[in-house]
Amino acid sequence: MPSILIKSATVVNENKIFVADILVKDGVIARIDSNIDSHADNVIDAEGLHLLPGMIDDQVHFREPGLTYKGDIFTESRAAVAGGITSFMEMPNTVPNTLTQELLEYKYQIAAKNSLANYSFYMGASNSNLDEVLKTDSTKVCGVKVFMGSSTGNMLVDNPVTLEDLFSRSPMLIATHCEDEATIKANLAHYKELLGDNIPVKYHPIIRSEEACYLSSSMAVDLAKKHRTRLHILHISTEKETHLFDNNIPLAEKRITAEACIHHLWFSDADYEAKGNFIKWNPAVKTAHDREGILAAVLGGRIDVIATDHAPHTLEEKQQPYLQAPSGGPLVQHALPALLEMYHQGKITLEQITQKTAHSVAVCFQIEKRGFISEGYFADLVLVDLKKPQAVNEDNILYKCKWSPFEGDTFKSSITHTIVSGNLVYENGKLIDGTTGSRMTFARR
Template identity: 35%
Template sequence: MLTIRNATLADGREVDVRIDTSAGRIAGVGSTLTHSGDSIDADGKLLMPGMIDAHVHFREPGFSHKETWETGSRSAAAGGVTTVVDQPNTDPPTVDGASFDRKAEFAEASYVDYGINGGVTPEWDPEALFDRPTLALGEVFLADSTGEMGIEEDLFREAVEAATDEYRVVTVHAEDADLFDEEARERAGDDYDAWSAYRTAEAEAAAVERAVEIGAEADARIHVAHTSTPEGVDAAKAGGATCEVTPHHLFLSREDYDELGTFGRMNPPLRSEQRREAVFERVADGTVDIVATDHAPHTREEKDASVWDAPSGVPGVETALPLLLEEARKENLSYERVRDLTAANPADVFGLTRKGRIEQGLMADLVLVDPDASREIRGEDLHSKCDWTPFEGMRGVFPELTMVRGNVVYRDESAEYEGIDADGEFAEAVGENVRG
């Protein structure tokens, strides 16, 4: 047994949390627990459920020069993420049994728990995917995101119906390429802002409306990935879907292109400051369901290209929770809202019933932080294989300790806790598939 004593939860309660380390579960939560075995004094520290990042690209197989399961999951653990959901656009894409099995072999190197999403292409094999522990379908593209047009509507309907039959969520990348503005692209030329002018806000809202309409016809569970506009968020919620917002759409806007250059290119693109503020309001007031990172690392050499040639995507798995905790420290968000956005709500959306909360009987996926220990974010200090961040110079509140199923997987080298045996920053890679 391990007891975390005097910890402050997101709702302000000060409690002891007892962990059955052999079972990886929380054995008790209360103010009068008897202590047995090792213990940690967490007086003055905030104890959060580990973040469930429902949208990452750990790049293996096929693109290990950008990221690996080992480096990506270390970065996750150092940022307080205890579960990740990997998307299927690897090489080969995760669209059948053989490709799923191959990715699952790479995922065995993970320090954190994981889900693997199945992809949808004309060659996909739903029977084989659903015969395996596939968490959800996604990221299903209604977009021109990877250099090829998104899937046809008939195939999207097929995927939605198959997922519904198997009680799986369909995660949708929603941009209608027919509404991209070619004239704006020509006017902007090679200006960095051209990417945002080209991939219009209207394209997102229209695709969200289409996706949720098709989903409603099949009584499906539709989850809209990386909504970047208030219109997209509102369309998702009006259609009965859940939605996520990324940290880069929450904290960055088109005004940051002068500093970011092509390192700020992603899909959907950065939006106006006015739209960013409106999205933040929807995150703060409870409209948005979850924050997920769309962690999509590329090398510096790859990103250092023209706005039309640079690949889309930015890293973010290590900085998401710290950025949100910094907003809570500044009282722009409540700690309870951060908890719900990063843990409780993702668990509900994706059916991870044993995760996302600090309650007796649930998995001991926990993050301990000093809520006042704000520090500057620097790419060179992060653990992703990609050594840069779009949030360079911003501030975050980083974890001192991250536990996955009662196992300490990360400990900040400057933090010392009696009863915790961890050499260096990282302990053992213990990640498991969340569907078993």
């Protein structure tokens, strides 16, 4: 593996910003110093650039197997590293659903051959596969995913007995999608009666309402408290939900943690008129009050990590009427640039970005030797130019679906280099194929 010497980078790490050289050898950070003269196969002049730990995205849908016309592990991991994401955790609602250990291992085999980024995959839970879930090796798998709201295939877990069993017996992290299905169905039936089948997309956050989210999230929190479960609630979309979480406990000691996603930090219901189904997600993008409340919870420590919920669909699918158009959108290529834009807007600091996208994810999931710029840690690194604008257009979108909710926007910052497990995989707008990321491991013995 070629060695890399990064010279004169402005390092952002563990709430400090300082200039240093970084030497990478054999996939790890070998040395951090003010001046390193050692020989290296590749020298990167990083003067004027900021060096961040690579973003660890704890929630993506890369669509493989079974839905590869929307995206696949190869295409979406390439988009991820171009956006400064060096590691991802992928969801089980592929086709077939990842509900057995054999199907879980099959996804790891695909990633070992095709993923440019480091990877882990969630084991899926259903109403009938608890025995399979309990076979999962917590040192090799990021967590168990429970859809406490609608999903594809057989993945809606709505049986109270099953939920009690999962929360009481699972020894590893349970990640939940929380929306109350009964509330959503009642709301949808009401608006169908009122408006027929031609419901405008602006009703999406009313149908998939604050009440639906809070009912489900609060039930998950209650179950976790009852059973001392290690619970991680994904994509919080309402200000009300943020008060379910504690900011007075050190992250390493928390049993209940939460995630915010880029789209809930960026968009509001005022954007449905212009963006339509292109910002249709589950849970829904809601009000500006919710957006600001989620950001306040991120900055105040009640929400622990920031992720994408990257979930591509084709243009043709998204251009269907509201009721037929699927929920989800592509985000991995533009998540970090969007956060850096929020930094330019004075909404978040660089130190907070690295905390919520790398450090805290590593601590939350107990990832081994990733998420920090530290000697002896794997070299998952991103160089960004805060003064180099980046337009989002059809020509530079790398998602297989070839669209972005940010299309037409110009960010003030650009990703210049991405290093994954010591390999330079992206440099000045060009992907460098030929290497693959590594399977993440977890310190949960």
